[in-house]
Amino acid sequence: MQMRSFTDYLRSVDDDALLELFTHRADLISPVPSDIASLAVRACSAPSLARAIDALNQWQFQVLEACAVVNEPFNEKQIIALTEKAAAEVLPELIARGLIYPADDGMRLPNSVRDVLGSEIAGLGPASMAKLTLKKLDEAPAAAKKVLERLIWGPPRGSVGDIKNPGPGVTWLLEENFMVPLDQRTVILPREVGIYLRGGKVHKEREMTPPPIKGAKRDARSVELAAIANVATVLRWVDEILEYWAQEPADALRAGGLGVRDLKIIATHMGIDENCAAFVAELVYLAGLVTIDADDKILPTNNFDIWLTQSASTRWQAIASPWLITSRVSGLVGRAESKNTAALGPELDRVNAASTRALVLELLAENKEVAPELESFTKRVKWCAPSKRNPGLQEEMVQWTLREAEWLGITGQGVISKYGQEFLTGAELEIINTDLPQPVDHILIQSDNTAIAPGPLVHDVAAVLAIIGDIESRGGATVYRFTDTTIRRGLDHGKTGDEIIAFLRKTSKTPIPQPLEYLISDVAKKHGRLRVGNTSSFIRCEDPALITQIISDKRLDILSLRRIAPEVMICDMDAHDVMNVLRNAGYLPAAESANGMLLTGPRSSRAQSKPRPPRIIGELEVPTDAALAAAIRTIRVGEKSSHKQSTLRNIANNALGALPRTTANETLDVLLKYIQEQRSLSIGYADNNGAVSHRIIDPLKISAGSLIARDHGTGEMQTFRIPRITGVAPL
Structure with a gap:
């Protein structure tokens, strides 16, 4: 069989060669093409070739560039002369990936490979049209x-x-x-x-071996302790952000996503920087634990309630697994050059994110005893994947992935942990449940109105403490501080002063200091004396002296209050805003309904809509052996059918003297081949009325679904719509 094109080459190879091709380029069988001609067209498409080239390491990429700058056909000896002897081992790998192929007269490149590599491959210009000395x-x-x-x-x-x-x-x-x-x-x-x-070489330095990864060795015990601490911390972060949004839902931006102000609020509440807060927000979004509701509120979903009942290992895997495969990059949030990029927003997708993340973790697993230096590690990543799309982001992606792996506990002190290694192999990770410190159900109240949690708290205790206290410091032990503001917050959530005192007595291993008891009783006594409702809003108080004090308070002039009765004032501002202003001025108002009832109670909201985790773009999973076998079987059957139909069509055409007839795939394949060879073609072409005429042309270029060619009949350049070409045949 003559091999004049890439399609002919694919027809000549056995099933093992196709299996290797599909293993390297999974996109070629998603969906499975109908026959070899369709497979060749897809394999020569720019998106597929870009994926295949992205998967090459630096040395493979340099050899491919050498193949692209030499005139076709070329042979192994020419490529070795332009590179090194080691290129002989790379050429079969490039053939297996479908980036070069052997023809009758030597090796060639499939159509579009040079276009994907760029106009100035390896920094070289176009071939000379003149003979040079x-x-x-x-x-x-x-x-x-x-x-x-x-x-x-x-x-x-x-x-x-x-x-x-x-x-x-x-x-x-x-x-x-x-x-x-x-x-x-x-x-x-x-x-x-x-x-x-350049001395007969294409590249200044031929990078045949990967650069070494430099770094510091870490004690194995310290690595595991740091990693399990990171696992516990990230699970606590997730609980905190969801509990906070259940009580104080954030407003989504009009374009979607979390605003800068709300990001700062949640970062301050959790005691972390905004980059880390954006990362945690993305984790809960990817895991379906939070969604943007119909009224543009960011709220936890019902999945959060299920999450609270699960084991630590299950919860950790639920956030780590989508992080590994997502195309979203939380590190983009807050960059100066991407001001409009928001956490949970639609602008965070990057095509190469998941593959870069997987490569970084793979290299960490290969160097499991070293905490790598960023510079040497980045060089190694670039060698393994030199031609990634959006290359300006790659260095930052490496840095962000290392940072996020540490936050998640996949690494500890920069070294991949046993949890990270088992996670990458798909293990169940029950070891996390045994290694995590067991949650405690008690606190130790101090004389300075603080309480120490000597370990991670059970959820019920932690939820109440988060309402009635502010976290002052975090670590192995968490310190909560009680103030009049935090006690008032507990009262707003439906707790009474007696209930707060009873909770602290039950939970604390130390007695409650008398000043703290007095603080709780004093705030509870004042809470609700001042009440706010809607007129736009009204302020009611049974103590006329307090009403007089508020009217005289210069800090409240912004409210423009009007006294309409000894115990009632009205205001044009919304009740929620009025309460915030009064609280900032040191007063303790409570909300009131239209019938005079105090509006207090637990405010733990859930989204009414189902979670809508973001879609994953850009990456394909490696197909299973069964999928590969089915794809090859389908293509072989389709090829037999196409060959039979083509044979019958040729017999009919020869008998009737008809115009050339080819399928759409055959037409495109022949046109691309003859454009490259600059040879004339015979085509059948349908006009606006459907009448088909015979044309002899010199094809020059394909652009936007049209063929630009010189018509022999008129001697002029013409544009032929490819869907109207009924068939092509060589002269």
Whole structure:
């Protein structure tokens, strides 16, 4: 069988070669193509080729670039001359990935590979159209050599003031065709000249081996202790952010996402920086524990109630697993150049996020005893994946992944932990349940109105303490501080003063100090004396002296209060805003309903809508053996059917003398081949009325679903809509 195209090559290979191709390029069987021709068209598409090239390491990428700059067909000896002897081992790997293929006259590149690599591959310009005597370059004048030194390693373009009078060095190079003018102010160095000046090599340094990862060794025990502490901390962060939003829901931005103000509030509440708060917010969003409700409120879902009943290992896996595969990058939040990027917003997706994250964790697992230095680790990542799309983000992605892995407990002190290793292998992680400290159900109240939790608290105790106290410090032991503001918050949530005192007596292993009891009783006595409702709003108090005090308070002038009775004032502002102003001025109002009832009670809200975790984009899972076998079987059956139909069609066409007839895939495949070879074609073309005519053309270019070609009948350039081409045939 003759191999004149990439399609012919795919038809010639066995099932093992197709299996290896699909293992490297899973996108080729998602969905499964109908036959070999369809497979070839998909394999030559720019998106598929970009994925395949992204998966190459630095040395494989350099060999591919060398293949792309040499004229086709090429052989192994030519590539070795342009690179190193080790390139001979890489060429079969590139063939297995479908990035080069063997033809009858040598090796070739599939269509579009050069387009994906870019217009100036390896910093080299286009091939020269003129015959060059490269040895003359050794005798170039000094001015010309100075120009060449600037362009030798790329980019190959240079600017001149005026192409008609560019200076002696450029003039000599232009006269000898060692430089080509692109326009009135730009010149370019031909590819052959660049390679000659580089000593016959394509790259300045051939990076055949990966750079070593440098770092510090850590004590194994310290690593595991740090990792389990990180696991406990991230689970506590998740509980805190969801409990807070259940009581004080954040407002979603109009475009979606968490606003800067609400991000700062939750970061302050949790005692972490805003980058970490954005990361935790993304974790609960990805896990479906929070959603944006119909009224644009960010609220926990009912999944949070289920979450609270699960084991620690199950909860940890529920947040770590979506983090590993998500295309969302929380590190983008808060960057100066991306001011409009918000946590939970739609702008955080990056195509290469999941693959970079997986690569970083893979390298950490390979170097399990070292806490890597960022610089050497980044160099290694770049060697493993040099051509990632959006390359400006890759260094930051590495840094963010290392930081987030530490927050999650996948690493401890920078070294991958046993929990991280088991997580990457898909283990159940029951070890987390045994290694985590058991939650405690008691606190130790101190004489300075603080309470110490000597370990992680059971959820019921932690939830009440979060309402009636503020966390002052975190760590192995958590310190809560009680103030009049926190006690008032507990009263607003439906607790009475006696209930708060009873809770503290039951929970504390130490007696309640008398000053704290007096504080709780005093705040409870004042709570509710002042009541706020809606007129827009009214303020009612049974103590006329307190009403007089509020009217006279200059800090409350913003409310524009009006006294309409000895015990009642009204205001044009909303009741919620009035209460905030009064509280900031030191008063202790309570909300009141229209029938005079105090509006207090637990405020733990849940979203009414179902959770809508963000979709995952950009990455495909490695297909299973069964899926690979089914795909190959489907393609082989489809190929037999297509071959039979093609044979019958040819017999009918020859018998009737009909115009050429080919399928859409065959048409596109032949057009791409003949554009590359610059040969004439016979086509059938349907006009606006459906009448099909016979044309002889020279195909030149395919753009936006149309073929641009020179029609032999008119001698003019014409545009042919590809869907109207009924078939193509060589002359």
